[in-house]
Amino acid sequence: MAGSRRDAESKRLPYTPIGVTYAVNNKPMDDKEFDYLIVGAGLFGATFAHLARKNGHKCLVIDRRPHTGGNIHCDNICGINVHTYGAHIFHTSDREVWRFVNRLVPFNRFTNSPIAVAADGKMYNLPFNMNTFSQLWGVRTPDEARAVIEEQCREAVERMKAEGVTEPRNLEEQALSLVGRDIYELLIREYTEKQWGRPCSQMPPFILRRLPVRMTYDNNYFFDSYQGIPFGGYNRLTDALLEGVEVRTGTDFFDSPDEWRAKARTTVFTGAIDEFYGYRFGRLEYRTVRFETSVLDTPNFQGNAVMNFPSKDVPYTRIIEHKHFEMFGDEVYDNPRTVISKEFSTEWREGKEPFYPVNDERNAALYARYKELADAEPDVIFGGRLAEYRYYDMAPVIRKALDLWK
Numbered sequence: 161m162a163g164s165r166r167d168a169e170s171k172r173l174p175y176t177p178i179g180v181t182y183a184v185n186n187k188p189m190d191d192k193e194f195d196y197l198i199v200g201a202g203l204f205g206a207t208f209a210h211l212a213r214k215n216g217h218k219c220l221v222i223d224r225r226p227h228t229g230g231n232i233h234c235d236n237i238c239g240i241n242v243h244t245y246g247a248h249i250f251h252t253s254d255r256e257v258w259r260f261v262n263r264l265v266p267f268n269r270f271t272n273s274p275i276a277v278a279a280d281g282k283m284y285n286l287p288f289n290m291n292t293f294s295q296l297w298g299v300r301t302p303d304e305a306r307a308v309i310e311e312q313c314r315e316a317v318e319r320m321k322a323e324g325v326t327e328p329r330n331l332e333e334q335a336l337s338l339v340g341r342d343i344y345e346l347l348i349r350e351y352t353e354k355q356w357g358r359p360c361s362q363m364p365p366f367i368l369r370r371l372p373v374r375m376t377y378d379n380n381y382f383f384d385s386y387q388g389i390p391f392g393g394y395n396r397l398t399d400a401l402l403e404g405v406e407v408r409t410g411t412d413f414f415d416s417p418d419e420w421r422a423k424a425r426t427t428v429f430t431g432a433i434d435e436f437y438g439y440r441f442g443r444l445e446y447r448t449v450r451f452e453t454s455v456l457d458t459p460n461f462q463g464n465a466v467m468n469f470p471s472k473d474v475p476y477t478r479i480i481e482h483k484h485f486e487m488f489g490d491e492v493y494d495n496p497r498t499v500i501s502k503e504f505s506t507e508w509r510e511g512k513e514p515f516y517p518v519n520d521e522r523n524a525a526l527y528a529r530y531k532e533l534a535d536a537e538p539d540v541i542f543g544g545r546l547a548e549y550r551y552y553d554m555a556p557v558i559r560k561a562l563d564l565w566k
Contacts, residue, residue: 192425194220199413199420200430202230203554204544206401207561208428215565219405220423224412229398230430231513232554238455238497241393242482245513246449246503247466248394249485251387252555258386260558264400267388270485273379274478275464278346279471286468287381288343289374296342302375309373312340327365334365339373351470354477355505356447356518367519389485430544432514433530441529444549445522446514450504452476459493461500476502517549 196212198205201223209219227233231245249272252258261267274286285291293305316336320328328334331352335344348371349360356363372383390397413420414435421427429436434444465484469476480501483492508514517523527549534542543560545552 194218194424197424198428201228204557205430207558209405210401211565221407222411223409226410232394234393234395237499240483240499242499247480250554251382251384253385257555257558265390265396270389272381274466276468285379287372290377309340330361331363331368332360334368338371350472426539428541432546445518446508447516448508448512449515452502456498459496461498476504478503
């Protein structure tokens with residue numbers, strides 16, 4: 161072997177993440193076929209593979225699903241890009257991330273402006289803004305709206321004080337202290353209980369750290385500087401990220417994990433961290449989503465991409481009309497059909513796709529035990545929502561991968 165370990169360390173390739181060391185003249189110190197085995201072709205895995213390839217590394221990406229892209233994958237139905245695993249709207253204030261994705265594929269101007277169809281039969285703009293408050297209370301000015309909210313929040317805090325409580329004990333008390341009873345009862349409580357499958361009074365307050373309240377007539381759901389959808393759908397983004405990378409779909413890492421890991425110097429694992437360790441300490445809990453997708457013989461079903469249904473009397477949480485992500489104005493009528501997806505939030509069970517980590521003390525403690533094992537792995541990088549047991553928007557996933565190569 162040429163040189164000592166110190167020599168090898170000093171001659172690492174630029175931007176080499178942890179776990180990979182090269183000998184002099186950039187020759188690998190072993191006969192591994194790949195520098196990186198990347199388990200999962202979702203956004204984190206695809207972004208990592210793209211950056212690794214750009215830096216001269218050979219990667220193999222495998223995924224048990226029959227397609228790449230993870231949950232941002234789209235199916236083209238009737239000329240419409242359908243978000244197979246639910247609505248994905250790219251938004252960020254991170255200029256570097258925005259420029260990174262736009263160099264791969266240009267993004268359109270889509271702005272997320274959801275509407276809630278409440279139990280009273282009326283429609284309310286989201287997020288909570290002056291349009292919402294005008295619809296609720298008939299107010300016109302920010303001062304009028306603020307006065308109503310502050311009075312209702314004050315009543316909620318006084319009720320807690322009367323019970324000897326100074327801080328919210330659960331999600332219900334948290335919401336009431338942030339936005340008051342009217343908004344909570346009409347637009348938050350039943351929707352949240354459908355989403356998580358348990359009463360708000362039994363959920364921890366930290367799930368709802370803040371509720372954005374805007375004293376402007378602005379229906380843009382996000383505060384970020386940039387948002388949009390890739391022209392042609394998210395598959396174009398995934399394809400651009402994985403260009404020049406060897407990819408094998410329909411391939412399950414867990415069928416022969418030792419064999420797969422033997423192919424590369426470093427494994428990048430983006431799957432469920434508890435599965436990686438054979439559920440040694442028990443299973444982490446998730447919520448999942450069931451989709452009912454339909455093709456309708458109408459060019460415009462609901463006039464908006466995202467429609468929420470907070471009432472418990474409606475079994476689904478929202479309806480997505482996919483064409484509105486990429487078709488605007490009269491363009492919607494160029495296609496005489498539309499595709500909608502109804503979303504039903506349910507408890508996760510084996511065989512279902514895990515979507516949302518259950519944020520409670522039990523799962524936080526369990527994940528901490530798995531993370532302790534992961535931190536001690538010398539040749540495995542864990543990344544993405546399942547490997548880190550956290551909810552990720554798309555931009556922070558890309559940011560994490562970018563930071564690994566800095």
